[in-house]
Amino acid sequence: MEATNTCADCAVRDSALCASLNDGELMALNALGRRRKLARGEVLAWAGDDSLICGNLISGVLKLTASTPDGREQIVGLAYPADFVGRPYAGQAEFTVTAVSEAELCLFPRAPFERVLEDHARMERLLLQRTFAALDEARARMLALARLSAAEKVTGFLLDMADRATGCRAMPPGPVTFDLPLTRGEMAEVLGMTIETVSRQLTRLKSKGAITLAGARGITIRDRELLRGRD
Amino acid sequence: MEATNTCADCAVRDSALCASLNDGELMALNALGRRRKLARGEVLAWAGDDSLICGNLISGVLKLTASTPDGREQIVGLAYPADFVGRPYAGQAEFTVTAVSEAELCLFPRAPFERVLEDHARMERLLLQRTFAALDEARARMLALARLSAAEKVTGFLLDMADRATGCRAMPPGPVTFDLPLTRGEMAEVLGMTIETVSRQLTRLKSKGAITLAGARGITIRDRELLRGRD
DNA sequence: TCTACGCTTTGACCGCGGTCAAAGCCGGCC
DNA sequence: GGCCGGCTTTGACCGCGGTCAAAGCGTAGA
Structure with missing residues (x-):
């Protein structure tokens, strides 16, 4: 049971952000992170709440939803295994994150994670590249939604x-x-x-x-x- | 005329990405960059072309457009003075960038700019933060477009x-x-x-x-x- | 000052996709 | 095996917003 909680046998060790870290660095990050399982429909973070955590999705699928004050909803993003989840450098979360299937994550408190980012330029660059890719995807979907x-x-x-x-x-x-x-x-x-x-x-x-x-x-x-x- | 081409009197010196650089670093970046004026309607980069340049918008407004093969179009982003424009780490541009008003930019070839990014962690972090903000905005607009x-x-x-x-x-x-x-x-x-x-x-x-x-x-x-x- | 072109406004019409309602299907649980 | 609840399908109807068309404006250039 404990063994499944280490990075060594992590299913996304080589495809998540962590791929940019060597074993030693990974140890340090591991100390920071904790695993969390989500049941189908369970909410990881609510829009409007303080942005306290981020992490990597290990298994399952998550949805990111935006909604109007009167309750209309729109899924603005999906996360699959190895995807990064969360919003560093933000005070409040803008979107609600919900498990679409049973899911497992490796979570980090946001503030210490940001510090890790500062110390690991390669990881930060990888995150930048992923964020650019997510932005491209979001924009492509704007075209689809509108036209x-x-x-x-x-x-x-x-x-x-x-x-x-x-x-x-x-x-x-x-x-x-x-x-x-x-x-x-x-x-x-x-x-x-x-x-x-x-x-x-x-x-x-x-x-x-x-x-x-x-x-x-x-x-x-x-x-x-x-x-x-x-x- | 030459004088307007230096960073010292740049209108967005303190609000663009460059704000993270000291005067010396700015000199180095300045050597890389060149000013470019765009007339209303002029295209800076076409979707599908190689992603060769990026830079900062100094004045004017640009639009980022996506389009379907059969010609339907959607503006997926607007850029205002001090905004960063371009797509580092991408082979091809996904979107067409067009001047909506007369505009002036400070442009850098993409590859050397990426190298500057690697050497200047604060600038890279600033770019990451801006990219996250742009992603949040794009997702908020997905809600608006759809609902x-x-x-x-x-x-x-x-x-x-x-x-x-x-x-x-x-x-x-x-x-x-x-x-x-x-x-x-x-x-x-x-x-x-x-x-x-x-x-x-x-x-x-x-x-x-x-x-x-x-x-x-x-x-x-x-x-x-x-x-x-x-x- | 006049002309001409491009952007904007307005009108008439229509079809896609939303709404409301009900029936069907499937899987889980007792 | 049977029942129950949630998800899915299907149908009837309608309204928002798109399409097509024409007239109005305003600005730039001669």
Whole structure:
């Protein structure tokens, strides 16, 4: 049990920010961090609360949500294993972080983590690069949210999920089967639409023969060209 | 003329990234940089081109636009004086950068600038903080694009612009008059709507008495409460 | 001062996607 | 195995905001 709490056997040791540290440095960071498990739906941090923690996601999927005062919500980011979570250098968190599946994290108190950052230029540079990448992604999704039709949003989302499910490689030409990590409602929250429209679009793609659905989560991309087809 | 090309009298010397450098370091950076003036509508960098330059905006306003293959466009970011522009650590630029007004920049070739960043931890940290702030802003705008009504988008935008025009301070309670830096078309590109809808919303706010319009650019926020009013 | 061009406003119309409602499906738990 | 609750699907309807079209303005340049 204790053994699973060290960096040595950490599943994301070589892909998270920590990859920039040698074993000695990792020891020091390890002393600072603690593991935390989140159940599905559990909230890690609320928007508006003090930004007290940050860390690396080890397993599971998290969502970052923004909301209006009257309760409308939008998922503004998803975090996957090895992703960095949190907001260094901020007083308050701007977004709520919630577990979309059971998840495990390696968390650090924000202030000492910032100090580690100062002492480890390579780690800070890696974080800068990741933050730039996240910014590019957020901006690309601004285009999608504002200008794509419901059909385009859903097909784009499915293609993205398939990319991730197949290890982010160029997808093989054949059919791809995987489980969606999100419910219909969460897909709607990501895409800026309603549950009903997401469902209708999926039904349309299914009857077109581009995909097949298996239960609430399972999906097979049958024909990528058909999926992309503008009709 | 030459004199205006040095950092000593730079208008954003103390508010841009350079504020983290002492005079000596600034000299070195100065040797790397060159000034460039952009006319209204001129493009600094095209999406898809190699990411070759970055720099600081000295005066004017720039827009960052994303577009779909079939030509739909969305402004995903605006840059104001002292803002950093460009994308270090990226091979290709993801977005097109265009001058919205006449603008002046201090530009650096990307590769040597990255090396300066490596040698100046404080500047790198400042850039990290700015990038986090930009990410927060982009995500907040994702909520707005996806979930706000046309009326809410326009009033929010006007309030943002008024904040900026009055020096980002808490606005005085009285009326505020200023010039919008964007055309109706650009406002529509920012808000993810059409020119016509932007115009109709402004007309509605005018007839409600919340604002007055003077020419294409001039605007007065008369009654902030009325402006915010949900009706 | 007049002209011309580009931006803005206004109007009429329509379709996409949201809303409201109800039925269906599936998985978990007793 | 059966029941229950939550997620999903489907249907009917409607309104917001987009589209297409034309008229108004304002500014710049001759």
